[in-house]
Amino acid sequence: MTDYRVVPGPEAYFTPSAARMGVVLPEPGEAHIEGVIVPEEKAMEYAARKLLDAKNPTLHPGPLVLWNWNEKAAKKAKAIKVLAECIPARIIPMPDYRPKYPKINPDVEINPNHPNLTIWHNKEDVCLFVGVHCHQANLSLKIIRGGTDCFTIAMCAQAGHEDAMLSFRDATAEKILRLAEWVSKLKGVPFVRPVDEKARGDGGDRYSDNVFVKLADGG
């Protein structure tokens, strides 16, 4: 195991990739904090605490959840909104990966080619990426680690990110809601599960992953 720790930067101009420094990805059911593999639940608590302690916690949803292209994306979008309201955190989207030189507006968007601009501009001290394609997330996370002192969290739907300071894997709407539940727990307030608009009053079945609870069920 490596001694290298993926901690907030600014690390250096040519930040090494964490993978090159020996950091490995978590197995299913696990996550990593600063490069150390931990059970997912521990990372949930840690991430919730980080987001709550932050001065300017910010969520950065990417195209995979910004666009309503399938049911999973729609559910994740709802869950992200719940998380943002629980913390509360600002949401700044990453709608595009294209290098939009020279007119990125750091007030309204973040872009993987110069994520540091948005982070500096908004004085973000903790941020969470979700719904960003992995190769673009890697690029972004490394630039952020290289040039800012922001703590990065990746809510990754695939195998996780070594270059984030904390990374979940296999993200689903349920997992995002669990993080929101942790936030509420640490705040000492009850967590109210969102209602699925589609299921409301239509007598339809619950979604199989039981993320959104119908009104009829008292959820």
Next chain:
Amino acid sequence: MSKEKIQICPEFYDIMPPEYRDLVEQATYGKEGRGWKDIGQSKELIEDHSLCAGCPESMAFRYILASLPNPEDTVMVGSTGCTSLVFPHVAVHNIHSLFGNQNAVASGLKRALSVRFPGRIKDVVVLAGDGATVDIGLDMTLQAWFRQEKFTTICFDNELYANTGGQESGLMRKGFVAKMAPVGKKFEKVRLPEIARESGCAYVVNCTVSKPNLVEKVIRNAVLIAREIGPTYLQLYTPCILEIGKNSMEGLQEMRDSEKPGERFRYYEYVTDSAKQFLAELEAKEKQTAAAAIEG
């Protein structure tokens, strides 16, 4: 991409930058009879361009994007050069290929799309500079035509390698002196439209982009003929105002001057008999539809 999928999750609608909301609300995806007249009224499929101010390539890009018959199901293939600076701002699927490889990439893409989406129309349109099309990529350009690959090749002919500072290209006219070609071109401009005709293109047009309605017509014809019959080729004069020493406002006049009778960019076309028949049938159908609309 299908236009039904171009929807923002309602939770994020208010925080999306305005240009994306505009695109969803006002882009011309799926609109019947879309064309250059939508420019300025509907959301164009190009946001900003990063070309030199006044570069005619920017006009050409706008007219082409406004005229694609099926933008939501079109993939454009570009190559290195000034055009590749614009593709990152274009809201149509696009692939950047290694300089010169564009027609090879488009061949594979078109075939893969027809296997992956049988029965669904998927257009492929190549757009590259003259260096990419006629010099470094000539092999790929010609081989795609020989193989009768069903896609459109558009060459933005600015008669030199603009993006690298003005080297000599095969489409440069004889005698021209460029910043990085100080001796002057010793050979004639390559007659690519004629080569395209002989290589099996069903529809070939040589013109400038000074008239948007003309550009709209030839783009539409080229894409529709490529879908049904075979390869099509458009050579559009988009002068590099920087290299020929013109000001931002002078690109249009330069094109007008170069399209006069006898000039190198006078309008001419080569259309095969089957493509002519296809266009005649298309026109008849459109007249019928228009008449029915008036009656109805």
